[in-house]
Amino acid sequence: MEVKTSLLDNMIGVGDMVLLEPLSEDSFLENLRKRFDHNEIYTYIGSVVISVNPYRSLPIYSPEKVEEYRNRNFYELSPHIYALADEAYRSLRDQDKDQCILITGESGAGKTEASKLVMSYVAAVCGKGQEVNKVKEQLLQSNPVLEAFGNAKTVRNDNSSRFGKYMDIEFDFKGDPLGGVISNYLLEKSRVVKQPRGERNFHIFYQLLSGASDDTLKKLKLNRDFSKYNYLSLDSAVVTGLDDAASFRTVKNAMQIVGFMEDEVQSVLELVAAVLKLGNIEFKPESRCNGADESRVKDKNDLKEMCELLGIEQTVLERAFSYRTVEAKLEKVSTTLNVAQAYYARDALAKNLYIRLFSWLVTRINESIKAQTKSRHKVMGVLDIYGFEIFEDNSFEQFIINYCNEKLQQIFIELTLREEQEEYVREGIEWTNIEYFNNAIICDLIENNQNGIMAMLDEECLRPGTVTDETFLDKLNTVCAEHQHFESRLSKNSKFLNDHSLPHSCFRIQHYAGKVLYCVEGFVDKNNDLLYRDLSQAMFKANHSLIKQLFPEGNPAKVNLKRPPTAGFQFKASVGTLMKNLQTKNPNYIRCIKPNDKKAAHIFTESLVCHQVRYLGLMENVRVRRAGYAFRQLYGPCLERYKMLCKRTWPHWRGPEREGVEVLMADLQVPTEEFSYGRSKIFIRNPRTLFFLEERRRQCLQDLATLIQKIYRGWKCRTHFLLLKKSQIVVAAWYRRYAQQKKYQKIKSATTVVQSYTRGWQARKLLRELKHQKRCEEAASTIAAYWHGAQARRELRRLKEEARRKHAVAVIWACWQGLKVRREYRKFFRANAGKKIYNFTIQRIMQKYFLALRRTLPSMSPIDKSWPARPYRFLDAAHAELRAIFHLWRCKKYRSQFTEEKKAVYEEKLEASELFKDKKSLYPSSVSQPFKGDYLEISKNPKYHKLSSCVEEKVLLADVVNKINRANGKGASRILLLTKKNVLLADQKTGQVKASVALPDLASVSVSTQNDGFFALKLREGSASAVKGDFLLSSEHLIETITKLHHIGSTASDDGVRLNVDITDEFLVQFKQDKVCVKFIQGAPKNGNGASCKRKNNRLLEVSVPATA
Ligand SMILES: Nc1ncnc2c1ncn2[C@@H]1O[C@H](COP(=O)(O)OP(=O)(O)OP(=O)(O)O)[C@@H](O)[C@H]1O
């Protein structure tokens, strides 16, 4: 789809009639037609939207279209009702101006559709959210409910609004809808009981019968057949393109969304059913004795069902249809009703029931959709009132409807034409007045309080005496005859006297939209709008809460004898209030035009459209717009809006606002003929200038947005940077703190160490000093002690000396005394008494000594060296002697426990000790080893049986030795046998004797001083055994072997020469002819701890002995 970006883009005809050239009625109509043919149904006159009913759905109301027009300038895109709705909504939201959308046009021109489009657009663009959506939904869904009860098919419109509707939608400061208030104006209630030919009753009757379930219909005691109901005209019950059943479901759903309770919906349907039933009640005359006819209900079935539905007592209602009670002051007069009066009463009840139900519905909807908050609201009013009507038979309703349209035309003229022109004069703009028709005169004809038609009607209704429609017409003929817009057959206005087309019972008003002939029949009744009190009281008695509510005047406790205000009076008052309300708001106009009378698409009946263009005053509208200025604005808002377009006014203009605008326009180089400066406003002649300003503003806003973005980004980055910097400082501070802490801790610990060292040093110094002091003190003490000691000893010596001297003196004295005594008493003692005492004393002492000795004798171990200390010095010799005796005795005792073998063993051990003690390192380890001798148990072991048999003597030693091979120093296992005469070497495996050396042939044995088991058996030179040379052997029992050899060798030799045992680390061994030196060296400890022998050269065998630990 082609997207238009400007009103001027791809324009079909002219989008804004202000730009039409040349301007004439023909060109105006031609432009409308051309645009209509191209599906361009909307055209502007400045800010007024002309809408031509296309009678078919056009693809111009999609959500994409809504988005396209959203927040766009009014003249930016091609004309659309959305542009007007957007403009109104934005000025409401942004400029805080209450708005009203005035939709006018004749019946079927598309007012209701336009109002729905406006509401749906506003709902689409305003705020969203759960609560807001609910409000929107409720506002939108109020339409189907009200349309079902208030719209009907007429000859002009299949969905004609039969009531006027003004809806205030309330918004909060953000532009979110809060709720709404609906005002309804005069429902055409006569339709309930009678419809003109080709028209229908209100939709709800047909919808209920077509769409309700069988069950519901049964409950409501209804029949699906329309023909069963007198109130439903039959000739156009079914309307093509209207699905009543589907609409019924929509209505029920809408009622639920709006907030009707289940039982409320049910009550409403019961009332609708009751109205249908009421229509079926028929009456028959019954003659009374006074000759008058009294009406009686013909067939009571419908009455019964209706009463059951509404919970009314049948007899009460029945009586109300037969009698009428008139109360005047304290009097009550009951009159009978004839059949005609009964029918009148029935229809009045039906109409009242329906109209009150409708009003209740509006109140109930208002209750649901009213704004919940009390805060100040912004208001957008949408007025969709019945259009101007000219029927064949025009009655009171048409009179009222057309009066309302006159008032709306008046307000349009007021605000667009008169107000506009007056504004130019007020603002001091040069202006040539444009003539236009002001319909104030017609309004005055109808509504004037003294002699207006409505005032006349009311006067007639309230007048005592016989009042008929004719008397009313007469009155009109007298009062209004002079009025140029009033015509009647009897009018005094002579120019109409000859008009025979005017029937007698009619009058004609020349409305702004044409002449309308009104038939006065029913005017008085309809204006009175009376319902017999008996009927309202019967209704009040109903056991049905809704009915009770609808007829409060039926309450006998609230009987009011005052006449209620007439219908005309009420309507005039509510229209007055509406007009006042509209005048406080910023008006937005949608002028609906009906292209043809056939309700058909694509047909543009020029004469019909021309008529509408004329009476709507559209040409005058264009002329005023063209002669004047397309756009005006107060200097303040204008400067505020466009000041960014000029460097001098941006961002602030300090001077007067007008001067600011002047500077701005001069700077923008707008041609001077394009605008004028008024007293308080600037007037812009051409919309294009406005587009230009808006476009510049849009561009400028983009630049400003970029600038703001730039500054914002800069600010954001800087803030971020500062934050980072701050953070970095914090981090650094924390890190420094941490580092300093560490450093401090290090220094602290270092200081502590230094301190501790210093303190240690000081302490040690102090300790040293203290020690020194102590030593000094000790030394002093010692010296003192020594000195004291010396003193004491000297004193002791002195004392001893003194004592000795005293003792000596005493002894001498005693001796001398003794001598003296003895000399004196010698004669009395035997000469040897002293000797005896002496001996006795000696004996006692000896006795005591021996007894003590016996107790303290040492152990019996010969090696125990202890001996009790001597008690008396004179026993020294005896004591030593006794010690020697005791030792000998215990040695003897010790020896006496040995056997001969043990003794021999010990002797051998003794001999070994003599031979090796302190000479060979191996010796200490052998001391604890017993000398076993026959290690191989040669005589017992069968393996050595052969060997033992070769040996004659007793084997003293049998052991495995290694015979060292001189060639490589390696050893070969041999069995060494030692007898009293021989030394034998035998093969270990075979037991074959390899060598036998007679002991006398053995010259000496050489061993090392070290911890090894090597030994060399050296043979006596020249002996028989010496032929093969000496033997170099190694034994694990070297000490025992050599000791035994030495012992046996000594005993075996004839000459008593003992076998030589050389203990040296280097000795010669005669191997056959060669002498080889065997040298023992200390080697590193090896595994097994054994000595190893290595041949170094021909003359040297080196035995490496591991050093013992
Ligand atoms: N914009 C539109 N697009 C398509 N069809 C439309 C449009 N406007 C009106 N109509 C058609 O015209 C019919 C009559 O329109 P609408 O009911 O709005 O007329 P009205 O001016 O409200 O008449 P009344 O005064 O009788 O209520 C609608 O039922 C619809 O079929």
Ligand SMILES: [Mg+2]
């Ligand atoms: Mg309508």
